[in-house]
Amino acid sequence: MSGSLARTDRLRALALLSPAYLWLMAAVFLPLSAMAFFSFLSDVPFGGRDWQFTLDNYRAFLETPTYATLLWKSVKLGLIVTALSVLIGFPCAYVLAKVVRGRSREALFLLVILPFWSNSLVRIFSWAIVLRGNGILGSTVDAILPWDVRLNLMFSPTAIVIGLVHSYLPYVILTSYLALQAIDDSLIEAARSLGARRRTILRRLILPLAAPGIIAGAVLIFVPVVGSFMEPRILGGRRGTYYGTVIEDQFVAVFNWPLGAALSFILLAVVLGILALASPAIRRATL
Amino acid sequence: MAVVRTEGLVKTYGATRALDDITLTFPDGGFFGLLGPSGSGKTTLLRAIAGFVIPDSGRVFIDDAPVENVPVEAREIGMVFQNYALFPNMTVAGNVGFGLEVRKVPAAERKRRVAEVLDLVQLGELGDRKPHELSGGQRQRVAMARAIVTRPRVLLLDEPLSALDKSLRVEMQIELKRIQREVGITTIFVTHDQEEALTLSDQIGILRDGRLVRHGPPREVYDNPRDPFTAQFLGEANLFSGTPEPGGLRLADGTLIPGAPTATIAVRAEDLRITLDEPAAPIRLRARLRQRIFAGAMGTCVLDWRGNPLKAIGRDQDFAGLPAQGDVWLSWDSADMIPLSEG
Numbered sequence: 001m002s003g004s005l006a007r008t009d010r011l012r013a014l015a016l017l018s019p020a021y022l023w024l025m026a027a028v029f030l031p032l033s034a035m036a037f038f039s040f041l042s043d044v045p046f047g048g049r050d051w052q053f054t055l056d057n058y059r060a061f062l063e064t065p066t067y068a069t070l071l072w073k074s075v076k077l078g079l080i081v082t083a084l085s086v087l088i089g090f091p092c093a094y095v096l097a098k099v100v101r102g103r104s105r106e107a108l109f110l111l112v113i114l115p116f117w118s119n120s121l122v123r124i125f126s127w128a129i130v131l132r133g134n135g136i137l138g139s140t141v142d143a144i145l146p147w148d149v150r151l152n153l154m155f156s157p158t159a160i161v162i163g164l165v166h167s168y169l170p171y172v173i174l175t176s177y178l179a180l181q182a183i184d185d186s187l188i189e190a191a192r193s194l195g196a197r198r199r200t201i202l203r204r205l206i207l208p209l210a211a212p213g214i215i216a217g218a219v220l221i222f223v224p225v226v227g228s229f230m231e232p233r234i235l236g237g238r239r240g241t242y243y244g245t246v247i248e249d250q251f252v253a254v255f256n257w258p259l260g261a262a263l264s265f266i267l268l269a270v271v272l273g274i275l276a277l278a279s280p281a282i283r284r285a286t287l
Numbered sequence: 288m289a290v291v292r293t294e295g296l297v298k299t300y301g302a303t304r305a306l307d308d309i310t311l312t313f314p315d316g317g318f319f320g321l322l323g324p325s326g327s328g329k330t331t332l333l334r335a336i337a338g339f340v341i342p343d344s345g346r347v348f349i350d351d352a353p354v355e356n357v358p359v360e361a362r363e364i365g366m367v368f369q370n371y372a373l374f375p376n377m378t379v380a381g382n383v384g385f386g387l388e389v390r391k392v393p394a395a396e397r398k399r400r401v402a403e404v405l406d407l408v409q410l411g412e413l414g415d416r417k418p419h420e421l422s423g424g425q426r427q428r429v430a431m432a433r434a435i436v437t438r439p440r441v442l443l444l445d446e447p448l449s450a451l452d453k454s455l456r457v458e459m460q461i462e463l464k465r466i467q468r469e470v471g472i473t474t475i476f477v478t479h480d481q482e483e484a485l486t487l488s489d490q491i492g493i494l495r496d497g498r499l500v501r502h503g504p505p506r507e508v509y510d511n512p513r514d515p516f517t518a519q520f521l522g523e524a525n526l527f528s529g530t531p532e533p534g535g536l537r538l539a540d541g542t543l544i545p546g547a548p549t550a551t552i553a554v555r556a557e558d559l560r561i562t563l564d565e566p567a568a569p570i571r572l573r574a575r576l577r578q579r580i581f582a583g584a585m586g587t588c589v590l591d592w593r594g595n596p597l598k599a600i601g602r603d604q605d606f607a608g609l610p611a612q613g614d615v616w617l618s619w620d621s622a623d624m625i626p627l628s629e630g
Binding site: 187192197205 | 339
């Protein structure tokens, strides 16, 4: 296409594209290359410190098994949160796209995107109020059930998962919703006229056709959750040490930016590796 | 194969009656065309037979068994949708075999029957293609093959040819008729194209505002439409109303039409003659020619008679001597007058 564009069209395309690409350059590429540079230094190159090039930061990851353990813990967290979000979000998207119509759909949609409009810290701390022992959830369950219930989810992996699923659920709902919307109702009617029951229609028609949306949502969730640090820190307390919190510590508490940068790039490589490994399956599902 | 019967079907959407007391029998093995303008309820009727529309009252019978408690997937119908609704994630063979797969037909038999029906619709070679790689006519054939491979009791076609261009449509009409004859399934077919309905059907039913206006064999309905709506909907008919007198029908302008059988009569556009000089025929009218439309072999004249638009259709050379506009004489034979009831 671009090869056949006339000169003036090409100039116009360049003019239209350049703001976005300049911004992406400035906002993504420059900081990322600075970080890549830092990750090969022995100390931060400012504040009058001595520094030289080194591979120690990457070696530290290999020599300290804790990092790999934490990375695996974070990947597991990512898988659990992604799986739960898809399991909860897809049915929700299905109802929004195929069952409810008109105004009630708008209202339900608003409820889905509401989390996007609130500050993430507020969101997490409100979960803290709900989840802590004697908190809203604990007291309610205690009041309803006749026996004595001591429900304290706060500072547990469960709390972290709840908080993360809540934060990221809208992504998978929105992407699945768009994919489901694109499925013509007459396809479902045609399958019914051929004798297919609900489960068959879901398995043979709806899931394959909505797969691109589900996968897009899953990737959008998995990537940030593996590197998440705020939810683990606030909702996980002392047990909330994950790969993401370790990276955050390097930058905020220990002030070892080079190590933090190196750990970040290892995370990036691992996430890209996982997505690359999954891509044949993804391609099969979306074709 | 089965007889389909509806009894007093009523369906309302808000204030509109989509189906208003439809009682109709669709004969076994027949090709029944449901015809009507958009919003006449023809698609609603088809969908009620399929089970997608639940009627407010009335019943649907397939082979004398009521089906109101039988869901779509258990009614053993075959349906072709207006947009074909082929499954984009499956191949042609996958689409056609879907109904057999659902019925747990063994793979070997499934393969044989899919090949057989693809041969019937002349798509034997294309089993491995995906729907998006097919042309409109091929998609139509796949949709047809998919609907008949399960040997349904009834085949329902919802404007199956409307997405095709004209020349392909005529070709597919012949195909459709051939396939239906070969399989012999009771077929109910919805269209707004009167020519299509007349070509394909053994029986037609004409709907208007949710009511069945008329039904019967196409020729009978065409030749004797009985009511003004059917007369104007099937073919181009010109209506004349007046006061009956012993000598004939006295029109509002005082013209006497001798031999007119009823207070309202219809004359088909192809039966109107236009001349510049006053004809000798006993039935003649003075009218004004407004426009001549050239459309290849056939031409249309748009006329005005005392504020009423009239239409005449004929071979272009029949209109050769006429001016583009001006006063002309209209005449017709008394045998061409169609008696109509008031409506």
